[in-house]
Amino acid sequence: MSTVTTTETSPQTEVVQRGSFALTVRRLRRDTASMAALCVIFAIIVLAIAAPWVAAMTGHSPIEQFRDTGLSPAGIPVGPGAEFWFGTDQLGRDVLVRLAYGARVSLLVGVFASLIASLIAVIVGTTAGYFGGAVDLVLSRLTDLVMSVPFLLCALALVSAFGPSLTLSVAVIVFFSWAPMARVIRGQVISLRRQDFVLASRSLGAGPLSIMVVDILPNLAVPIIVYTTMQIPNSIVFEATLSFLGMGIVPPTPSWGGMLADASSNSLYLVAWWLIFVPGTALLMTTLAFNILGDGLRDALDPKSARTMRRLKRRPKAGAKP
Amino acid sequence: MAILEAKGLTVDIPTEDGTVHAVRNVSFSIRPGSLFGIAGESGSGKSVLTQAVMGLLPNADIGGEVWFEGRNLIGLPQEEMRRLRGGRIGMIFQDPLSSLHPFYTIGAQIAEVLHAHEKISPADARERVVEMLGKVGIPSPAERYDDYPHQFSGGMRQRVMIAMALILKPALIIADEPTTALDVTVQAQIVALLDAMRRDFGTTVILITHDLGLLSSVADDVMVMYAGHRLEYGRAADVFRAPAHPYTAGLLRSTPASYRPGTELAPVSGRPPSLLATPTGCIFAPRCAEALPRCSSEPPPLRRFSDDVESLCWLEDGASAARPAAAAAVAAKAIKPELVAEVEDVRLTYHVGSFFGPKRALDVLKGINLTIGRGETVGLVGESGCGKSTLARIVAGLVPATSGHVRVLGRDMSTLDARQWRDMRREVQLVFQDPFGSLNPRRRVGAIIGDPFRLHGLASGEERREKVRHLMERVGLNPEHYNRFPAEFSGGQRQRIGIARALALNPALIICDEPVSALDVSIQAQVLNLLRELQRDLGLTYLFISHDLSVVRHVCDRIAVMQGGRIVEMETAERLFADPQHDYTKTLLSASKTLPAFEEGGRRSLIETRVAS
Numbered sequence: 001m002s003t004v005t006t007t008e009t010s011p012q013t014e015v016v017q018r019g020s021f022a023l024t025v026r027r028l029r030r031d032t033a034s035m036a037a038l039c040v041i042f043a044i045i046v047l048a049i050a051a052p053w054v055a056a057m058t059g060h061s062p063i064e065q066f067r068d069t070g071l072s073p074a075g076i077p078v079g080p081g082a083e084f085w086f087g088t089d090q091l092g093r094d095v096l097v098r099l100a101y102g103a104r105v106s107l108l109v110g111v112f113a114s115l116i117a118s119l120i121a122v123i124v125g126t127t128a129g130y131f132g133g134a135v136d137l138v139l140s141r142l143t144d145l146v147m148s149v150p151f152l153l154c155a156l157a158l159v160s161a162f163g164p165s166l167t168l169s170v171a172v173i174v175f176f177s178w179a180p181m182a183r184v185i186r187g188q189v190i191s192l193r194r195q196d197f198v199l200a201s202r203s204l205g206a207g208p209l210s211i212m213v214v215d216i217l218p219n220l221a222v223p224i225i226v227y228t229t230m231q232i233p234n235s236i237v238f239e240a241t242l243s244f245l246g247m248g249i250v251p252p253t254p255s256w257g258g259m260l261a262d263a264s265s266n267s268l269y270l271v272a273w274w275l276i277f278v279p280g281t282a283l284l285m286t287t288l289a290f291n292i293l294g295d296g297l298r299d300a301l302d303p304k305s306a307r308t309m310r311r312l313k314r315r316p317k318a319g320a321k322p
Numbered sequence: 323m324a325i326l327e328a329k330g331l332t333v334d335i336p337t338e339d340g341t342v343h344a345v346r347n348v349s350f351s352i353r354p355g356s357l358f359g360i361a362g363e364s365g366s367g368k369s370v371l372t373q374a375v376m377g378l379l380p381n382a383d384i385g386g387e388v389w390f391e392g393r394n395l396i397g398l399p400q401e402e403m404r405r406l407r408g409g410r411i412g413m414i415f416q417d418p419l420s421s422l423h424p425f426y427t428i429g430a431q432i433a434e435v436l437h438a439h440e441k442i443s444p445a446d447a448r449e450r451v452v453e454m455l456g457k458v459g460i461p462s463p464a465e466r467y468d469d470y471p472h473q474f475s476g477g478m479r480q481r482v483m484i485a486m487a488l489i490l491k492p493a494l495i496i497a498d499e500p501t502t503a504l505d506v507t508v509q510a511q512i513v514a515l516l517d518a519m520r521r522d523f524g525t526t527v528i529l530i531t532h533d534l535g536l537l538s539s540v541a542d543d544v545m546v547m548y549a550g551h552r553l554e555y556g557r558a559a560d561v562f563r564a565p566a567h568p569y570t571a572g573l574l575r576s577t578p579a580s581y582r583p584g585t586e587l588a589p590v591s592g593r594p595p596s597l598l599a600t601p602t603g604c605i606f607a608p609r610c611a612e613a614l615p616r617c618s619s620e621p622p623p624l625r626r627f628s629d630d631v632e633s634l635c636w637l638e639d640g641a642s643a644a645r646p647a648a649a650a651a652v653a654a655k656a657i658k659p660e661l662v663a664e665v666e667d668v669r670l671t672y673h674v675g676s677f678f679g680p681k682r683a684l685d686v687l688k689g690i691n692l693t694i695g696r697g698e699t700v701g702l703v704g705e706s707g708c709g710k711s712t713l714a715r716i717v718a719g720l721v722p723a724t725s726g727h728v729r730v731l732g733r734d735m736s737t738l739d740a741r742q743w744r745d746m747r748r749e750v751q752l753v754f755q756d757p758f759g760s761l762n763p764r765r766r767v768g769a770i771i772g773d774p775f776r777l778h779g780l781a782s783g784e785e786r787r788e789k790v791r792h793l794m795e796r797v798g799l800n801p802e803h804y805n806r807f808p809a810e811f812s813g814g815q816r817q818r819i820g821i822a823r824a825l826a827l828n829p830a831l832i833i834c835d836e837p838v839s840a841l842d843v844s845i846q847a848q849v850l851n852l853l854r855e856l857q858r859d860l861g862l863t864y865l866f867i868s869h870d871l872s873v874v875r876h877v878c879d880r881i882a883v884m885q886g887g888r889i890v891e892m893e894t895a896e897r898l899f900a901d902p903q904h905d906y907t908k909t910l911l912s913a914s915k916t917l918p919a920f921e922e923g924g925r926r927s928l929i930e931t932r933v934a935s
Contacts, residue, residue, distance in 0.1 A: 023338065196760035200823070203718055205747035205777050218764035 027300035034296025040289035044282070048107050051100035058085075060094035062101045063252040067092050077272045087274040089262055095278050098254035102279065105255045106286065109166070110236040113173040117235075118228045120178040122220070125185025126212050130193055140186065146179040152241075159247040169248045173238045181227045188223055192216050222301045229294035233287035240283055256283050324351035324389075325526050326375075326494060331386035331396075333367070333374045333550075342597045344370040346550040347386070352543070354493075357520060357527045359541030359558060361534055361573075363842035364813075365594055367550040368530045372496050376411065377403040391493065409439045412487030412525075416499040418479035422471040429455075429467030432486045439490055451489065457522070458485045459515060477508035481515065488519060495520075496528045501536065505705040506869060507913045513540055532843065534573060535914075538562045546570045549595050549605045556631030564926065566625070566633035566640035568612045576847035578872040587876065589847035593812045604636070612637060626930040638928050661729075662831050662863045663750075665692040668716060668726035670709075686712050688887040689726070694831065699857065699864040701878030701895070703871055703910065709887045710867050714833045717865060718750050719743065731830055748778065751824035755836035757816035761808040767794075767819055768804040774826035793822040797852060814845035818852065825856070833865045838873060850877055871914045875899060883907045 028034050047054070055061055071077060071092045080087045086095040128139035155172045162168055192198065193216070201215050242248030243257025251258060256279040262268075263275035333345035345367040352358045362368040374384050375395055388395040391410065395403070407413070415421045423431055432454070433447040442450075448467065455463035458481045471479060480500060487495050497516060501509040517540050520527045531537060537544055541558040546569065554567040565571040572590040592609035595601065604610070607617040614636050625633045625640075633640060670687040686709045694700045702710045715721040717728055719735045728735040730750055738746060754760035761770055771790045775781045781789055791801035797818040808816055817837060824832050834853070838846040854877060856862055868874045874881055874895070881898050883891040883906065891904040902908045 027338075196754045196756055197762040199720065200752065200754060200760050200820075201762075201773065201777075203720055203747065203750075203752045204774050204823075205744045206773070210777065214765075215762050219762070221764065 024300045028296060031296045031300065033292050034300070037289040037292035037296065040285055041293065044103055044286055044289075045107065047100050048103035051097070051104055054100045055097045058083075058094060058097060060084075060097050062097045062254050063093065065092045066094070077268065077275065080274055086278045087272065089259070089275055090266065090268050090272075095259070095274060098259060099256070099278055099282055102254045102256045102259060103282070103286075105166075105249055105253070106236045106239060106283075109170055109173065109239040110232045110290075113170045113177065113235040113238075114228050114231040116170070116174045117178040117231060118181060118224060120174065121181035121185055121227075122217075122224060124178070125182040126189050126216065126220075128182070129186040129189025130208065130212055130216065132190070132193075136186070139182075143179045143182050143186075146175070149176070151176045151238075155242060156245065156247060159242070164242075164247050164250055166249060169239055169242050172242070173235050177231055177234060177238070181223075181231065184223055184227065185220060188220055189216055192219055222298075226294055226298045226301065229290060229297055233290040236283070236290075237287055323354070325354040325391075326528075327351040327389045328375070329387045329389075331371065331374065331388060332384070333370055333379065334383040334385075335370070335379070335381060336383070340598045341383075343600065344382070344550050344597060345374065348545075348547070348550075348552045349386075350545050350552065350555060352494075352526055352528065354526055355520065355524050356542040357517065357529060357540055359537035359544040360528065360530045360547060361532065361537055361544060362547035363532055363573075363594065363844060365549070365597065366547040367597075368547050369498055371547070372498060372528065372530060376407060376413065376496070405439070408435055408492070409490050410492050410494065412490070412492040412495040414480070414483050414487050414495065414497040414500045417503050418476060418483050419471065419503075421483060422479060424471055427468045427470055428474070428482045429469075432482070432489055435486055435489055451485075454485045454489050455482070458482075458488070458519070459511075460485070475508075476504050477511060480504060480508075480512050484512075484515060484519065488523060488525065491523055492525060494526045494528065496530070498530045499532070500529070502531070502533075506871070507705065507909055509536070510913045516540075534562075534577060534843070546573075550597060551605050551634060553606065553635070554631065554633045556627075556629065560629045560631050560926075564640065566627060566631045566637075566926075567606075567635050568610050568637070568641040569606050571641035572609075572611065573843055576844050578846065578850070578870070578876045587847035587851055589851060590844035591848070593814065593845070594842075604634070612641060624932045625928055626932070627926045628929050629926050631926070640926065660696045661693055662696050662698075662731065663692075663694040663717060663865070664727070664729040665690055665713075665717060666727040666729070667691060668713070668723045668728060670712060670716065670721070671724045686887055687716070687723070690887075690889055692882060692889065692892075694863060694865055696830075696863055697857070697861050698880065699866055699878045701874035701881040702865065702867045702884060703869065703874050703881060704884035705869060708884045710884050711835055713884075714752070714835050714865065714867055717831075718752055718833055719746060744778075748774075748827040749830045751827065751829040751832050753817070753820050753824050753832060753834045753837045756840055757813050757820060758808075758840075760820055761816055763808055765807070766804070767799075767806050767808060767811070770808070770819060771822045771826060774823065778827065780827075789826070790822075793826055796825065796856075797822045798848075812845070813841050814848055817841060817849050821849075821852065821856070825860075825862075828860075831863050831865065833867070835867045836869065837866075839868065839870065846873070853877060871910055883910065 060066070066088065069083060069092075071088065077088045077090055077092070084094050084096070086099065089095055089098070124139050124143065128136040155176075158172060159168060198211055198215055201211050206214070239248055239255070240257030240260070243255045244261040246261060249255040249258055259279040260276065260283075263272070263279075269276045328351070329349050331345055331348045332343075335342045335344050348371060350358075360368045360371070370379070373379050374382060375388050377395065377398065377400070384396050386396065390406075395406070398406075422428065429448065429451050432451045433444070436442050436447045436450065452463045452467055455466065460466055460478060460481055471482070474482060483500075500516065501512050504512060513536060516527055516529070519525065529537065529541060537558060543556065544558040544561050545552055546554040546561070546567065548569050554561060554565065554570045556566070561570060562574070565574060569590070572588070575588040576590055578587060590609055591611075595605060595608065601607075601621075603616070603618040603620055604613075604622045607613045610617065617636055622634050622636050625635060625638065627633070627640065631640075668687055668690045669685070672684040672686060673682070690713060692700065702713065704710045712721065716723045717730075719728070719730075719738075722736060730746065733742070733746070735746070768787065768790050771793055772786050775786045775789060787804070791804065794801045794804070799815060799818050799822070803811075808819065811819065821837075837853070838849050841849060850873065853864065857864065864877070866874060866878055878895050881893060881895050882889045883898075883904065885906045891898065891902070891907045893903075898907065899911065902911055
């Protein structure tokens with residue numbers, strides 16, 4: 001470092017201006033945990049999409065009971081093997097095929113419920129945050145109210161009143177999951193509303209709707225993306241919980257929660273460990289993957305986050321002495 | 323014997339875009355008891371330099387040597403560095419509010435510094451703190467010892483910070499932009515205090531600032547930095563009398579403080595370079611008015627002149643002292659008697675009251691009268707909190723006045739219905755202070771400038787795009803940058819975007835709310851000249867708000883001085899400067915710094931040329 005040489009030979013260094021999207025992708029790709037999570041999610045999506053092919057390949061329908069080959073003479077389920085890769089359940093059904101079809105339910109409910117919940121949260125949060133005053137008071141207390149209703153009790157009551165169905169599960173999950181996100185959005189909107197660019201838009205004659213949609217919404221992209229991603233595993237777990245309690249998906253349609261319930265209902269898992277292990281692992285991996293991805297996205301989208309900084313600090317040490 | 327000596331200091335900071343070369347090969351030495359000024363615009367590396375010296379940049383790669391009291395500070399163990407900080411080297415930061423802890427009394431915070439470095443009884447500590455508070459000019463220090471930071475004004479807080487820095491009688495104090503967050507009149511007091519303290523205690527002071535006027539009045543030696551390079555270095559008197567480097571000369575010319583009536587400011591063209599790139603030649607060459615062909619291909623040598631001024635430049639005689647010919651002396655504008663805006667006895671009262679206590683009325687504006695004629699620029703000057711921005715918002719119709727009338731083009735703002743109010747938006751536009759906050763970071767520049775057309779349904783599709791491109795060209799932006807985001811532009815360019823947006827609907831009145839106070843000096847002049855040029859070509863009318871008298875003087879025909887919600891004096895610009903009537907105007911005028919005039923002619927000779935190493 002005593003003399004500065006090389007300056008006269010090196011050509012003008014080209015400075016690359018990267019867009020925010022390209023930067024985010026770069027940061028995300030550097031995060032191995034997020035990439036692994038993305039792979040897991042991708043695998044589960046493939047499994048869900050390929051469910052009919054899985055059924056065709058094995059020749060087993062998800063609801064068909066193989067009493068001859070799938071159950072031992074004593075009526076005990078068959079373990080993982082050549083014919084049933086993940087074994088069979090207490091009725092002699094193929095666990096692999098049921099897992100694939102169950103993935104469809106989980107993802108469908110998880111993604112749908114999260115998207116609808118986010119939509120409600122954005123509408124409520126933006127309206128409350130932007131208008132403030134009495135509107136804010138009413139909407140915020142409503143949010144508080146929803147957050148203070150006991151989830152399981154209410155869900156069970158509703159299901160026993162209307163009978164279990166997929167639509168009802170989604171509705172219940174949506175009702176109980178928009179509130180925390182609405183609070184976050186409201187807080188963000190309150191601080192955004194005071195920014196000069198909102199005043200600038202107002203001074204140009206923009207109405208409230210225009211300001212909310214054109215000016216404020218794009219600035220909420222980060223919390224919306226992160227919270228929706230984090231909401232998906234919650235919804236999946238909610239759905240599994242409801243199905244486990246027999247209040248979600250109607251049997252014999254396979255769902256991960258229902259499979260776990262079947263396994264525990266007559267203590268079969270004591271002899272057939274795969275009945276717990278297979279759907280349990282699938283559920284665990286899926287929720288874990290979505291949570292890690294959400295966390296990684298938050299770091300990648302926010303360049304000032306502590307983790308990005310730490311990673312930067314570590315890097316140059318390796319390349320400091322060229 | 324120097325108290326602090328840096329040799330070839332280099333600071334590289336790794337970022338995601340690559341390595342930022344924040345400081346490149348900077349050497350200097352500071353004489354004991356002197357006031358050493360480091361001047362530079364934002365991004366010039368002046369703060370990074372001192373942070374590196376203090377060991378506050380754990381992420382950075384730091385090269386070179388910094389000798390202080392016989393030790394090299396670079397590479398010193400954290401533990402020893404910690405003892406030096408506060409003990410031997412004190413620091414004063416820009417924002418006195420955020421550098422004081424809001425939950426502790428100021429006395430306790432200063433005493434804590436004592437306890438951290440010395441074994442001292444609480445009673446003795448208190449005594450010393452009170453004594454120091456008195457010395458920095460806090461009235462009745464014994465009582466104020468137990469007050470919290472929020473009970474002090476900005477200037478008083480900065481005095482507390484200075485007391486905290488001085489309490490251990492350090493050999494060196496680093497003041498990083500200590501007056502930037504303060505009002506003009508307070509700025510002068512704080513600088514005077516720093517100057518007095520260094521004389522009383524014999525402390526050496528490093529004063530970092532972007533404000534050359536400030537340095538010219540107090541600094542002994544000065545170092546001018548640009549993009550991490552030390553471009554000029556020497557005794558302040560010599561440097562300010564006759565800058566050797568074209569950059570220093572350009573900065574001094576572009577400062578509104580060196581304004582002569584009837585001339586345009588001479589801005590430094592272009593924008594600061596990226597710190598990621600390594601230049602082949604001189605870093606300043608692309609913006610330099612006196613660049614030679616070799617400047618952009620070979621790194622400049624270090625020239626040392628007979629008066630010890632050093633300059634990193636190819637020019638052998640230093641920068642030319644001549645001011646560029648006064649660009650077309652501005653013809654006296656014919657102001658038509660037609661009024662664009664009329665403000666009549668406008669008052670604004672907020673009712674604040676605690677939940678239980680009685681309501682208290684807070685008068686922000688106490689009866690303002692103001693007229694703005696077509697084609698005229700009216701300046702509004704005052705310190706923060708005097709109500710000038712609030713008045714701007716009332717004139718713009720964004721905030722309703724409590725009483726009084728605001729008429730724009732003869733229509734009373736308070737009687738407009740929603741539709742008429744929306745139509746009025748075409749007539750009154752705002753340019754904001756903060757070029758970062760006033761542009762939506764998530765929208766493209768083309769969409770931002772096209773907003774007025776979209777909101778008023780005036781043009782769409784290709785026609786709108788065409789108009790936006792035309793506007794961008796008008797304010798000196800490259801129309802090809804239509805699809806970029808605001809973050810990809812520099813501060814000055816962003817302010818141009820804001821101006822383009824305000825111009826779009828061809829408004830009768832443009833209200834500029836501190837349009838240049840967030841910009842660097844060399845960029846300020848560009849924007850001010852643009853505003854004037856637009857006025858000349860398009861016949862615009864401005865209400866121009868600023869806290870800086872010299873800026874206002876440069877652009878305004880008439881100036882209104884505001885204090886505490888009232889206009890205390892209203893006069894044409896030159897009359898106001900020549901013959902101020904009100905006491906407050908006089909205070910403001912005396913606080914604003916004027917720079918010494920350049921001295922013409924060759925009075926210095928080159929004595930040494932070294933290849934920069």
